[in-house]
Amino acid sequence: xxxxxxxxxxxxxxxxxxxxxxxxxxxxxxxxxxxxxxxxxxxxxxxxxxxxxxxxxxxxxxxxxxxxxxxxxxxxxxxxxxxxxxxxxxxxxxxxxxxxxxxxxxxxxxxxxxxxxxxxxxxxxxxxxxxxxxxxxxxxxxxxxxxxxxxxxxxxxxxxxxxxxxxxxxxxxxxxxxxxxxxxxxxxxxxxxxxxxxxxxxxxxxxxxxxxxxxxxxxxxxxxxxxxxxxxxxxxxxxxxxxxxxxxxxxxxxxxxxxxxxxxxxxxxxxxxxxxxxxxxxxxxxxxxxxxxxxx
Amino acid sequence: xxxxxxxxxxxxxxxxxxxxxxxxxxxxxxxxxxxxxxxxxxxxxxxxxxxxxxxxxxxxxxxxxxxxxxxxxxxxxxxxxxxxxxxxxxxxxxxxxxxxxxxxxxxxxxxxxxxxxxxxxxxxxxxxxxxxxxxxxxxxxxxxxxxxxxxxxxxxxxxxxxxxxxxxxxxxxxxxxxxxxxxxxxxxxxxxxxxxxxxxxxxxxxxxxxxxxxxxxxxxxxxxxxxx
Amino acid sequence: xxxxxxxxxxxxxxxxxxxxxxxxxxxxxxxxxxxxxxxxxxxxxxxxxxxxxxxxxxxxxxxxxxxxxxxxxxxxxxxxxxxxxxxxxxxxxxxxxxxxxxxxxxxxxxxxxxxxxxxxxxxxxxxxxxxxxxxxxxxxxxxxxxxxxxxxxxxxxxxxxxxxxxxxxxxxxxxxxxxxxxxxxxxxxxxxxxxxxxxxxxx
Numbered sequence: 001x002x003x004x005x006x007x008x009x010x011x012x013x014x015x016x017x018x019x020x021x022x023x024x025x026x027x028x029x030x031x032x033x034x035x036x037x038x039x040x041x042x043x044x045x046x047x048x049x050x051x052x053x054x055x056x057x058x059x060x061x062x063x064x065x066x067x068x069x070x071x072x073x074x075x076x077x078x079x080x081x082x083x084x085x086x087x088x089x090x091x092x093x094x095x096x097x098x099x100x101x102x103x104x105x106x107x108x109x110x111x112x113x114x115x116x117x118x119x120x121x122x123x124x125x126x127x128x129x130x131x132x133x134x135x136x137x138x139x140x141x142x143x144x145x146x147x148x149x150x151x152x153x154x155x156x157x158x159x160x161x162x163x164x165x166x167x168x169x170x171x172x173x174x175x176x177x178x179x180x181x182x183x184x185x186x187x188x189x190x191x192x193x194x195x196x197x198x199x200x201x202x203x204x205x206x207x208x209x210x211x212x213x214x215x216x217x218x219x220x221x222x223x224x225x226x227x228x229x230x231x232x233x234x235x236x237x238x239x240x241x242x243x244x245x246x247x248x249x250x251x252x253x254x255x256x257x258x259x260x261x262x263x264x265x266x267x268x269x270x271x272x273x274x275x276x277x278x279x280x281x282x283x284x285x286x287x288x289x290x291x292x293x294x295x296x
Numbered sequence: 297x298x299x300x301x302x303x304x305x306x307x308x309x310x311x312x313x314x315x316x317x318x319x320x321x322x323x324x325x326x327x328x329x330x331x332x333x334x335x336x337x338x339x340x341x342x343x344x345x346x347x348x349x350x351x352x353x354x355x356x357x358x359x360x361x362x363x364x365x366x367x368x369x370x371x372x373x374x375x376x377x378x379x380x381x382x383x384x385x386x387x388x389x390x391x392x393x394x395x396x397x398x399x400x401x402x403x404x405x406x407x408x409x410x411x412x413x414x415x416x417x418x419x420x421x422x423x424x425x426x427x428x429x430x431x432x433x434x435x436x437x438x439x440x441x442x443x444x445x446x447x448x449x450x451x452x453x454x455x456x457x458x459x460x461x462x463x464x465x466x467x468x469x470x471x472x473x474x475x476x477x478x479x480x481x482x483x484x485x486x487x488x489x490x491x492x493x494x495x496x497x498x499x500x501x502x503x504x505x506x507x508x509x510x511x512x513x514x515x516x517x518x519x520x521x522x523x524x
Numbered sequence: 525x526x527x528x529x530x531x532x533x534x535x536x537x538x539x540x541x542x543x544x545x546x547x548x549x550x551x552x553x554x555x556x557x558x559x560x561x562x563x564x565x566x567x568x569x570x571x572x573x574x575x576x577x578x579x580x581x582x583x584x585x586x587x588x589x590x591x592x593x594x595x596x597x598x599x600x601x602x603x604x605x606x607x608x609x610x611x612x613x614x615x616x617x618x619x620x621x622x623x624x625x626x627x628x629x630x631x632x633x634x635x636x637x638x639x640x641x642x643x644x645x646x647x648x649x650x651x652x653x654x655x656x657x658x659x660x661x662x663x664x665x666x667x668x669x670x671x672x673x674x675x676x677x678x679x680x681x682x683x684x685x686x687x688x689x690x691x692x693x694x695x696x697x698x699x700x701x702x703x704x705x706x707x708x709x710x711x712x713x714x715x716x717x718x719x720x721x722x723x724x725x726x727x
Binding site: 310313334337342345346347348352353355356359360364366367 | 537538539542543546550551552553554555559567568571572575576579580646647650654665669670672690691694697698700701704
C-alpha cells in the first residue's frame, strides 16, 4: 500500500505555490484511493472437474459457470487490513480471506467475490455472513454459513447446505440435496432431484418441485410450516406427522392396506398413497403445521 | 411395490454401500443376480483392502536425519529455548482442564464428545417405563442423569460466549440467537418427554436438539479460536 | 511433551519440539505415502517433503482444524502433486481427477459376460488395480478402506464435504471393480491361448 506523500508548504519556492495548490490535493486523493480497497482479478487454468474452495468470514459470493477451462476470481476486500489469498495446487484452487494485522475491526473483515468456474467444478464454500449465490454449476457442492443466505440455481450433483440462521433457496436443481439449519427458511422450487433431505428447527420449508419415481423427500422441522405442492399426475407415498400441530391435506390418498399398523400413537398424522406411490415423502414437525396443497 | 431396473439400481448403489436399504431396492437385489454380484464385488474390494497390513511402521530413521539437516539449513530450528526465557515471556495462566480442552479438540471430536454424553443419556431415557409404578423412579433417574449433561453443556455455553463476543457482530448475534432457539426447544422437548416418556418422536427431537446444541457450541468455539 | 506444547514450541523454532511432532506423526504419514506410491524410496521422500512443508508453515497453524488433520492434508497434497508430475503432462490433468463418467458406474455391466470376481481379488491384484486409479480416487480409497479413516475425517483432510468423500470412494471402488474385471478377462484370454497352444503342440 502506498502512503500519502505530504510536502510541507514552507519547503516550496514561492513560485511553486500554484503547483503545490494543485499537487497536494492530487496526492491526497491518490493516497485516499490507494487506501481504499482494491479489486483484484486472478485467473487459474484448470482441467476437468476442478475443486474450488472458498473460506470467507463475510461478504457476497457469486459463482457462475462458464465454458472456459479456467477459474476467474474477482475479489474486493472491504479494507486494506485484509487480503485475499488464492492458491492453486494441481486441479484445486483455494481462496481464503485473511487478516493482515491482529486488530482488524469486524466490519473490515469482509470481502466480496465474483467467481467464474467451469460448469463441472466442485465447490466448497464457507462464508459466515453475507450471501452465497451459485448458478449453473453442475459439480458437487458444499456450502456452510452462519447468517449468510444461500441461493442455488440450476445446480446439480451432491449439494449439501448447512446454515445456522441463513435462508436457503434452491431453484431448478437436480441430483441429491441435503440441507440443514436452525432458523433458516428453505424454499425448494422446481427441483428435479431424486433425494431431498431438509431439516430446519424454527424455519419454514416450502417444496414445490417434481417427485421423481423412487425419489425420497424428507422434510422436517420443529416449528413453523412445512408445505409441499403436488399436481394430479404426481405419484407418491406420504407420511406426515405433527406431534402438536396440524396436518392439512388436499390430496386424495389411498390409506395403507393394514391401516391399524400405521395408526399414529402420538400427535396428528396422515399416511397414504397418491396414485401409484412411486416417490416417498416424509414430513415431520414437532408443533408446526404441515400443508399438502394442490399446485396452482 | 414399484420395481426398479438395473440401471436405476446403479444410482442407489452408493447409498446402499453406506447402509441405506430402501424396500424397493432390497426387492430388486433379492431378485437380480447381476446386481447382487455387483454388491458382492464392492464388498470384497472393501474387505480385502481392510486386511492390508494394518500394522503401520515408522519411517526409517534416515528420513528424520535428512529432515533435521534440511530444517537446520533453512534456519527453521534452533536449540531448546532456555527455561528462564520461557518464564520471562510470562505465559498466560492455564485455563481449567475443561475450558482448556476446547481449543485443542477438532470440531468432529468435540461434537462427538458431546454426543457420547448424549448417548449415555439416551440409554438412561430409554429405561424400562412399562409399569406405572416405576415411572416416578425412572423420571427421577433421568433427571439425575441429564443434570450433569445440562451442567456440562451450560459450562461449554459460557465458555463459547466469551469467545464469540469478539467475533463479527452479525455472526455473533446469529449464533447467540440460534442458541437461544435451541435451548428453548430442548426445554420443550424435555418437558414433552417427561410428560409422555414413551413418545419416541419427542425423544428423537430431544436428541436432535442436543446434537444441534453441541454442533452450535463447537462452531462458536471455533470462531473464538480464529479471533484469539 | 504434550502435542499442543510441542506445536507452540515448534512455532518458536525449538528443535526438540520439531522432533516430538515428527515422532508422533511420522508413522501415519509414512504409511499413507507408502500406500499411495507403493515404493519405499518414494514414500520416504514424500514423508520428508510433507514434514518439511509442515515445519515451514507451522507458524501459520492456528488450530482451525486438528494438527493431525492439517498434517495429513499437507501429506495428501504432496503425494497428489508428485503423482501429477509423474503423469508427465502438466496440461493434461485428467489423470488426477475422476474419469469422464457421470455416475461412476461401470460401462460394461450390461450385455457382457459376467465374470465373477470372487477368488480373484487377492492382495497382489488389488494392489495393481489401486496403482492404476487416478490419484484423487486413490487418496480417498487408501484413506478410507485401507487406513480406516471415517468420511468426516477424510473430509477434513481433503477439505471436501462428507458427501464428496463418499461419492469419491464409491467411484474408486467401481473403478477398481472395472480394473479387476479387465485383469480377469486378460487372464482368461492368456489361459485360453496357453491351453490352445498346448493342444496344438500335442496334435
